[in-house]
Amino acid sequence: MTAPIVRSLDALRDLTRTWRLAGDTVGVVPTMGALHQGHLSLARAAREACDRVVVTIFVNPKQFNNPDDLENYPRTENEDALKLAPIGVDAIYVPDGDTMYPSGFATNVSVEGLTNMLCGAARPGHFDGVATIVTKLFLQTQADKAFFGEKDYQQLQVVTRLAADLDIPIEVVGCPTIREEDGLAMSSRNLLLSDRSRIKAPLLAEVMDDVASALREGQRMSDLAPRAEARLLAGGFNSVDYFEVRDGADLSMLDQTKPNARLFAAAWLAGVRLIDNIAV
Numbered sequence: 178m179t180a181p182i183v184r185s186l187d188a189l190r191d192l193t194r195t196w197r198l199a200g201d202t203v204g205v206v207p208t209m210g211a212l213h214q215g216h217l218s219l220a221r222a223a224r225e226a227c228d229r230v231v232v233t234i235f236v237n238p239k240q241f242n243n244p245d246d247l248e249n250y251p252r253t254e255n256e257d258a259l260k261l262a263p264i265g266v267d268a269i270y271v272p273d274g275d276t277m278y279p280s281g282f283a284t285n286v287s288v289e290g291l292t293n294m295l296c297g298a299a300r301p302g303h304f305d306g307v308a309t310i311v312t313k314l315f316l317q318t319q320a321d322k323a324f325f326g327e328k329d330y331q332q333l334q335v336v337t338r339l340a341a342d343l344d345i346p347i348e349v350v351g352c353p354t355i356r357e358e359d360g361l362a363m364s365s366r367n368l369l370l371s372d373r374s375r376i377k378a379p380l381l382a383e384v385m386d387d388v389a390s391a392l393r394e395g396q397r398m399s400d401l402a403p404r405a406e407a408r409l410l411a412g413g414f415n416s417v418d419y420f421e422v423r424d425g426a427d428l429s430m431l432d433q434t435k436p437n438a439r440l441f442a443a444a445w446l447a448g449v450r451l452i453d454n455i456a457v
């Protein structure tokens with residue numbers, strides 16, 4: 178059976194109030210829909226850790242800096258509900274634009290430092306949009322735990338920071354990236370790849386694995402990055418936004434590996450921006 182779809186904030190609050198009165202813990206899985214196995218793994222983790230689970234679906238206009246990207250973002254609510262049914266989540270919260278950004282909305286949540294590099298540099302305003310909507314979702318659901326994928330590693334750091342800084346009593350839980358058999362990190366954007374591009378896409382993960390091995394052997398990123406980018410361009414990618422190794426906690430730039438180093442990449446393939454990151 179599919180979970181009830183809750184569209185209004187009042188209905189969500191009624192539901193979560195009943196749960197909390199019964200002493201149940203609540204887990205939230207924030208998503209923009211177009212659910213894939215990565216999202217479903219988050220819902221399963223929430224199902225295991227919490228008495229009640231809410232999956233949220235809202236394609237957040239404030240985090241898109243390109244109107245075409247927002248317009249093309251896949252919207253598949255019915256399929257999403259069917260995919261969640263076997264996991265047995267308790268509610269799917271699907272607010273509309275007016276619920277999330279009512280007329281007169283004027284507040285912006287901005288996390289400094291962590292957001293001015295990587296995807297933050299390539300997509301100005303993106304993380305303010307993410308931080309603002311995630312703060313609202315944390316407050317609206319009043320969940321005890323929130324589940325995010327490591328696929329969006331920078332986002333995971335940003336939401337962890339904002340919850341701590343704003344004293345929101347929620348535990349942010351990071352869950353491992355789920356990959357296709359050929360290594361491509363699962364993403365709703367993969368649906369936008371043509372058949373030809375889909376064949377080329379796993380090269381990103383392949384090049385990242387090779388660079389991570391070379392870093393472990395002691396090579397420097399300043400030598401490896403230009404070669405990695407050239408390999409991606411030769412393999413059909415159109416451009417590379419970044420290909421960097423950074424500290425996994427504060428995201429400061431590194432040239433050589435050290436404990437907790439992570440490799441981050443974002444590259445464009447036929448109009449689709451793919452991102453990935455792995456521990457070195």
Ligand code: PAF
Nearest residue numbers: 207208209237307310329
């Ligand atoms: O990762 C996403 O899908 C979105 O950035 C999120 C966390 C649901 C906020 O809109």
